[in-house]
Amino acid sequence: MTGATILVTGAGGYIGSQTVLALQDAQHRVVGLDDLxxxxxxLLELSDRVLVADCRDTARLRAIFEAEDIAGVVHCAALAVVAESVAAPTRYLDxxxxxxxxxxxxxxxxGGVPVVFxxxxxxxxxxTATSGLLAxxxxxxxxxxxxxxxxIGEQALAFENHASGLRSVALRYFNAAxxxxAGRAGEWHQGPESRVLPRLLGAAQRGLPFELAGDDFGTPDGxxxxxxxxxxxxxxxxLQALDYLRSGGPSRVLNIGAGLGTSVLQLVAEVERVTGKTLPLRIGPRRPGDVARLVADVREADATLGWRPELTLGDIVKSAASWHAQR
Ligand SMILES: NC(=O)c1ccc[n+]([C@@H]2O[C@H](COP(=O)([O-])OP(=O)(O)OC[C@H]3O[C@@H](n4cnc5c(N)ncnc54)[C@H](O)[C@@H]3O)[C@@H](O)[C@H]2O)c1
Structure with missing residues (x-):
């Protein structure tokens, strides 16, 4: 399906902006919202129409729905730093x-505009009891x-589906990287970067040691x-979830991952391979909220949407490194 107007919240963020590009590449028009x-x-400027607004602002959101013929919503806007949420739970829930x-x-x-969450x-x-894949x-x-x-978001979607019939797909992403x-977007945030790959690439670029957030997890290399x-x-x-919903598919919750586990030390080795630089390592404390292992079983997304990951860890590190170098 092409030619629809899709509202993407969090369109100034990492996954939101990449989703805007995917929708535009498929000939959709995007209204992008972010409070920045x-x-x-x-990144927000990539959208066809740009709105700087808080996604909790009822009047602004109502006005968008009234002004635009919104055929689907992708709701990416959120606060998304685990350790921060440990320190500020109420703000995160709000x-x-x-x-x-x-x-x-x-x-x-x-009228029940479909939502991808x-x-x-x-x-x-x-x-911890699962050393295999999480379905x-x-x-x-x-x-x-x-x-x-x-x-809570997933449950709200399920209850709303039961009450009004509004259909949604909740995508449980694992670690997007x-x-x-084509170098049009990448990880780029206001303030300090919390994600491991951009931090690794920053350390490699500046020749600084990289601090591992703990090496005593119950995993093969710690x-x-x-x-x-x-x-x-x-x-x-x-894109595939919106197509699925717009073709009448029922509400679903789906894992989105590579289906492969990579330790932080294995990621370090891949960064060293791609950049040709050796990264001195320091062992630091664990970050609040970090757990040992999270690896997805992604067969359901394939069965439901025909989605499966196509790009490799090498592609991840190469594309991130060239984005990092270009900025
Ligand atoms: N990056 C990942 O690996 C990952 C994994 C699982 C889930 N997620 C989820 O995916 C979504 C996007 O993640 P991301 O990595 O792009 O994060 P991000 O921080 O890059 O993007 C989130 C965007 O939401 C915006 N935002 C925050 N509060 C807002 C508000 N009140 N109103 C409007 N905009 C607001 C931010 O300014 C930011 O641009 C988030 O919901 C996140 O929880 C991300």
Missing amino acids: TVGRPE VNVGGLLNVLGRAVEH SSSGTVYGDP EGHAVAPVHAYGLSKR GADL TCVRDFVHVVDVARAH
Whole structure:
């Protein structure tokens, strides 16, 4: 399906801006909304229509739905730093749950506009008993306010579906990483960067040591194991989820990951391989909220949307390195 107007919240952020590009590449028109607390004006400007607004602002959101023929919503806007959410749980719940509820309310008011929601693999909490892959049926047990905010969001979508029939796809992304393959977007935030790959690339560029956030997790090399999935693959999942909903598909919750575990030390080795630089390492303390291992089973997204990851860890590091160098 092409030619629809899609509202993307968090369009000045990392995944939101890449999703804007994927939608535009598929000939959709994008209304991008962001309050720019974390996101960048340069990324928000990629949208066809730009709105600097808080996604909790009912009047602004209602006006957007009234002015535009919104055929679908991708709700990416959120605060998304786990350790910050441990320190400021109420603020995280306010923005993340409040933002979704406002979007949902307006989508219902306008006849049940389908919603794609940025959920997270962190809803599984600390699944230490699982050394394998986490499927959607695995128990959810968030261990911090960020994960809880995503779980409440998923439940709000399920209850609204039951009440009004509004359909949604909640995408539980694992660790999005990498940059646009044509260099149009990438990870770029206001303030200090919290994500591991841009921090690694920054250390490599400046010749500084990289501080590992703990090396005593119960994993083979002691560092956290994560499922790094290319942001271009993640962006494509939104497009496929919108197509699925606009073709009448029922509400779903789907994992979006690579289906492969990579430890932080393995990521360091890949960065060293791609950049040709050796990274001196220091062992620092664990970050609040970090768990040992989160790796997705992504077969359900394939079965439902025909989505599967196409790009590799090498593609992730190469695209991120060239984005980093270009900035
Ligand atoms: N990056 C990942 O690996 C990952 C993994 C799982 C889930 N997610 C989720 O995906 C979404 C996008 O993540 P991201 O990595 O692009 O993060 P990001 O921080 O780059 O983007 C989030 C955007 O939301 C905006 N925002 C925050 N509060 C807002 C508000 N009240 N009103 C309007 N805009 C607001 C920020 O300014 C920012 O541009 C988030 O919901 C995040 O929780 C991300």
